[in-house]
Structures are given as C-alpha cells and as structure tokens.
Amino acid sequence: MTQHPSPGTGDLHNDAPPRAVVLSADRLVKRFGSLRALDTVSFHVRDGEAVGVVGPNGAGKTTLFAALAGTFPVNEGRISFGGQAITHASAETRNALGLARTYQVPRPFLGMTVFENVLVAAQAGGGAGQAEARDLAADVLARTGLMPLANVPAAATGLLDRKRLEVARAIATRPRVILLDEIGGGLTEAELVKLIALIDSLKAAGLTIVWIEHILHALLKVVTRLVCMAEGRVLAEGDPQEVMKDPSVRRAYLGSDPE
C-alpha cells in the first residue's frame, strides 16, 4: 500500500510531514445472516487525507461506513479513532470524538425544519452553545446552498435537498473525519462542480474525507487515494489511477463500465 501526502491547500494548514492514522479498522467482519457484508476488511485513513471508496452495488461500502460510525456492532475486528479504541463505542460517542457520517438514503428529521435539523447537529455533535450553534448552523446552511430552505419542514424537501441536508448535518457536528455516502448521485454537472468546491473547502479547512461515489470523474477530482471494494472485501487500494487500472478492479466492474 502506498501512502500519498494530501496535496494542495490542505498542506498549508499542517506542515508536520508524516501524518498520523486517524481512523483505522482492522479485519472487520459484518455478517447479515449467512451473508458476509464485510469479509475481513482493513481500512486506514490518515489525518487530512481524502479517500475515495468505489465498488459495484452490494460491495459492502455502506456497511463499512455504518460499522465505522457505530450504526451497528461488527462481528469481528477492531476500530480505532485518533488512537482510541472505539470498536464498542456508541454512534454518539464516535460523533463526539469527531467522526461524522451521511446516509446514502437520506434520513432527515422529518418533523423539524431544515434549520432545526442542522441546529440540533451543531448543538449535540458540534457541542456549540445556543448562539454559537445558530451561527454554525446558518453558516453550514449557506455553504451547502440550503439557506433558502432554512425554515421549510424537512418533510417538504426533495431528494437532492435531503442529500444536501445530510452533508450539512454532518458538517455541523464539527467532525475531524467525515464519511460521505453517494452524495453526488442525481446532481447536474453544475451542481457537481459546486459539490466538489464544497468538499475542497472542507479539505482546506483540515477535514479528513472519505467519500463513497459512483460518479468517478467527480470523485477523482477530490481524492488522493482510492479503495475499491467488492463482495465485502478490499480488492485494491492506492493511487486512484493505478487502482482503476488494476485487473481485479476491472473484473469486478465487468458489465458496469468504470467510467
């Protein structure tokens, strides 16, 4: 496995050369009945890195995020965050430590407004006081393009806005590492450009990013390392171009063109 320093803006904020591993998962196994959705997956992310995760449908990408974020316990393996063992920690503890996730199928708080959704994240996960949380939430809404919908009930928003809301809520918890699950699907080219700019700004602010995305050209604009999964295993990882050329990766994508 090759380690790549994160490029560009991120480096301006952190001049310590070799960055520490911030999130690390060792030999994770997650079974659903007889299915091994995660079959001995090891996964490490360094501080300030932007990692892409790809793989065919059902590869176990979302399951990996859920395992990392503490949505459900794993059957085997260990997870640590910032040097601390979190294998058995609750989702809220992991979030408090600085690990945030978005849901591939958005799960907004439907009885609350868009602003309230983000505000609760800013207060609970972000640990912000009343006034500070309002500023944080408003700032996040502006950055994710949701400000015009601030006082609209989340139940009245469409899928794309709900995906934005997923990102907004995660950012509002002031994470160190953010796990983004297919937030680009369904966006127009212009909207994708905006999304990439948003993610770049998060990177520039020092956030570590892990992004599952089927839209490869968007993903490759952001990430410095790519992990390809299939059938619950990591097929290949490393330099994005190299990974995409890997024969096993091409085989896994057989029938579904990688580009």
Added chain:
Amino acid sequence: MSHTHVLAAVSRLDKVLIGLGAALAGLLLALPLFGSPLIVDKLTLLMIYIILAVSWNLLAGFAGLVSVGQQAFIGLAGYFVLRLAEAGMAPFPALIAGAVVVLLVAWPLSWFVLRLKAAEFAVAMWVLAEAIRSVIMFDPLVQGETGRSLVTLNAIDADLRRTAIYLMAVASAILVLAVSYRLLRGRLGGESQAIRDDEEAAGSVGVSTMRVKRTIFLISALGCAIAGTLWLASAITYQPRAAFGINWSVFMLFMVLVGGLGSFLGPVLGALLLFALQEAFGDFGAWYLTGIGCVAMLFALYAPRGIIGLITDRLGREPLSMRKELDVRSERRGR
C-alpha cells in the same frame, strides 16, 4: 466572535398569548379570595389535567415515547405520600416529598424500559403500572381494595386545605408549563424531536439518545407524580385501583391527541376540552365515556392534528410554536 444569526422574534400573537397566560395565572392564584369552594375544587381538577396532558405530551409528542402506563407514577406518588405521612411527616411536606420519591423508582425503571422499541415500551409501561399496583395492594397500610385516607390532611380545616391544595395545583401547573417551555425552546427540545423522528440518525449527529430520553422520561414521570399527589390531596382517600387506573392513560391520550400532539398549547386546550366535556356530560356515567371516545374518533378522522391544527390552519402559523425559526433577514444583514 459576535453572533449575527438570530432566531425570528417572538410573534405579536405569541407575546399577547404569553401576556394573557401570565394574567390568567395571576387571576387563578387570586381566585380563592372570591371563588366559591365548588369552583376552587373544579379548577384544582383542571390543573391536574393540564399537568398530566403536558407531561404526557413531553414524552409522546416530543420524544416519541408513547406510554400507556404513566398511571404507574400517579399511583406511586399517592402511595409514597401515604407512607411518608404514616412515618410521621406532616401532610403538606409529604405531598411534595412523595412526588419527588417517585423519581427514585422512575430512574432505575428508565434503564430498562427505554431500551425497548416503541410498541414494547408502551405495553411494558402498562404492565409495570399493573405490577406496581398489585405489589402495593399487598401493603397492609393500603388495605387492598378498601384503600386508605390521608388522615393527617383530613384533620386540617376544610377551607384552608382546599385553598392550599388549589394553590399548589395552580403553582404546579405554571411550573410544569414554564419548565417544558424552557426545555423545548432549548437544546433538549431539538434533541428529543430528533430522537422522535429518527433515533439512529439522532445518534449519528451526536445526540446522547439515552440521556435525552431519560431526562424527558423523568420529567414526565415527575409531572405525573405531582398530579398524583394533588389528586390524592383533593380526594383524601387512596384507592390503588383508581390511582393506577388505565383511565388516566385514556384521559392523557385524549387530551394530547385531541389538543394537538407535539405542540405546546395543544395539551392545554385538550385538558380544557376534557374538563368541559366532563362538566357537561359527567352525570351520564358510561355514556360520557362513549362520548369522549366519539370525540376522539372524530378528531382522528377529520382533524388529526387536533385543535391546535385547526387553529394553525386558520392563523397560518401555530400559536406558541416550539419551532426555532432562523431570522433570514438577520442572515442578510450579517453577510
């Protein structure tokens, strides 16, 4: 850092309502000076209903925890008052202490019941209420079905007693309303609603789901306990079957669902309606329960958001809404 983003100001209507509420509270506190004993007794009951409705709404409407066993805390509170009085505590301190002691039961219970899923929680609470009642009926002090009177309270002059209990009831209702207003406008309000809407997602944004649910559960239990001691104080006699009766849950459900689940004002309106219906039809016995059932059904069919929903549709906004609205004008100024 200067804070540029503010919540939308409290609306004119809400300011008027809060002012009216304060004036009404003052009027209620002064009522014993001129009201007849009958009115005082009836209003004590109304205050008990308001406390119960607000407590149940906190639990079900804001945290999504639907319970049909809150009578456990009503009945327990009465029992603890009896026990404390028996142990020599003066009646009025016993009324207050009895409600607080209920928390010592509710707290360990919460560890168990709050791990259950929605329907299991509702049923478990009812089973617990029944279980606690049967245990208490073994206590010779309660004398099984017969029940027992709070004799030390009965010894106090009737007028003085009536006034004191009434004032306690009004003060408790004001307290419960004020506390829930503060909590719901603050962080706990957002957190509990997030749990109600999607507990897993709430955890993923850092909400300590167990802590929040337990806090709401305990506040709600305390509210029911206060109502329970007030009820014992006005009835004097403690009968376990009545104190732990499922009809308390029926009343709470009625008041909150008909008034407006998850709103601030709805439960108060629901309590007023229940009170009015009992005043009008209470003499018809079983028929009056049928009537209450019919009213609930009509609302479920034609106005599922309750009285508050009807008012909201009329006014275009919910009076005394707990919604936190971002002032988008301040947003423009701030940028």
